[in-house]
Amino acid sequence: xRIVVQAEPFDFGAEANAFASGHxxxxxxxxxxxxxxxxxxxxxxxxVIEHYPGMTEKxxxxxxxxxxxxxxxGDVLVIHRHGEMRPGDMIMMVxxxxxxxxxxxxxxxxxxxYLKSRAPFWKQEFTADGAEWVASKDEDEDALKxx
Amino acid sequence: xxxxxxxxxxxxxxxxxxREKVETQAAxxxxxxxxxxxREERYAMAFSDLSALRxxxxxxxxxxxxxxxxxxxxxxxxxxxxx
Numbered sequence: 001x002r003i004v005v006q007a008e009p010f011d012f013g014a015e016a017n018a019f020a021s022g023h024x025x026x027x028x029x030x031x032x033x034x035x036x037x038x039x040x041x042x043x044x045x046x047x048v049i050e051h052y053p054g055m056t057e058k059x060x061x062x063x064x065x066x067x068x069x070x071x072x073x074g075d076v077l078v079i080h081r082h083g084e085m086r087p088g089d090m091i092m093m094v095x096x097x098x099x100x101x102x103x104x105x106x107x108x109x110x111x112x113x114y115l116k117s118r119a120p121f122w123k124q125e126f127t128a129d130g131a132e133w134v135a136s137k138d139e140d141e142d143a144l145k146x147x
Numbered sequence: 148x149x150x151x152x153x154x155x156x157x158x159x160x161x162x163x164x165x166r167e168k169v170e171t172q173a174a175x176x177x178x179x180x181x182x183x184x185x186r187e188e189r190y191a192m193a194f195s196d197l198s199a200l201r202x203x204x205x206x207x208x209x210x211x212x213x214x215x216x217x218x219x220x221x222x223x224x225x226x227x228x229x230x
Contacts, residue, residue: 034230049229050156052222055206080229092230112230118208120222121229122156133157136226 001076003060007083019077019095026074028101030108032094038087045126051082052120063114071103113143155224161193177211
């Protein structure tokens with residue numbers, strides 16, 4: 001299990017390859033990548049992500065540990081950036097390795113649902129109109145109920 | 148007891164600083180909030196709607212009625228928006 005919180009960009013291809021290599025008993029690797037999305041009608045100049053150093057790592061580790069208890073997983077990777085990003089930049093990725101794909105997919109979705117509203121990150125969007133903190137969505141909270 | 152109190156995102160902006168040391172006898176998070184609210188208008192503003200706030204004690208998410216005995220760090224912030 002590897003949890004990385006960093007300001008620097010990450011190399012998605014290299015990370016995915018390294019994660020997928022070296023297992024002979026994992027039949028399924030699932031990856032998800034979150035990308036900064038431009039805003040229709042109100043072009044996004046940049047996004048800045050604030051986080052809570054210390055708690056962020058703890059929260060991600062506990063979410064990943066919970067995923068490993070619920071599903072048969074060989075490995076979990078979470079990389080999440082903070083700081084300034086532009087449209088098209090990768091914000092984060094998760095990867096799961098499991099003997100079978102059902103577990104790998106479910107665990108990746110669980111990780112995403114939980115880290116969206118339980119890991120201490122806050123997004124702020126900068127457009128020509130100024131800066132705005134991204135509001136959490138009710139559906140993000142609702143998404144936790146299915147687990 | 149001396150607590151490190153941390154603020155993030157718009158809570159930090161309203162309070163005007165990211166962290167401060169608070170000398171308090173508050174037994175719960177709610178009592179700490181009441182003390183802060185009574186201090187200055189900017190605190191009253193930041194803590195006006197608790198449904199828009201979350202709290203962590205010693206880096207664990209918790210509720211407003213959580214006890215503070217033995218706590219060293221309390222953080223206030225809006226709902227998280229990671230991913």
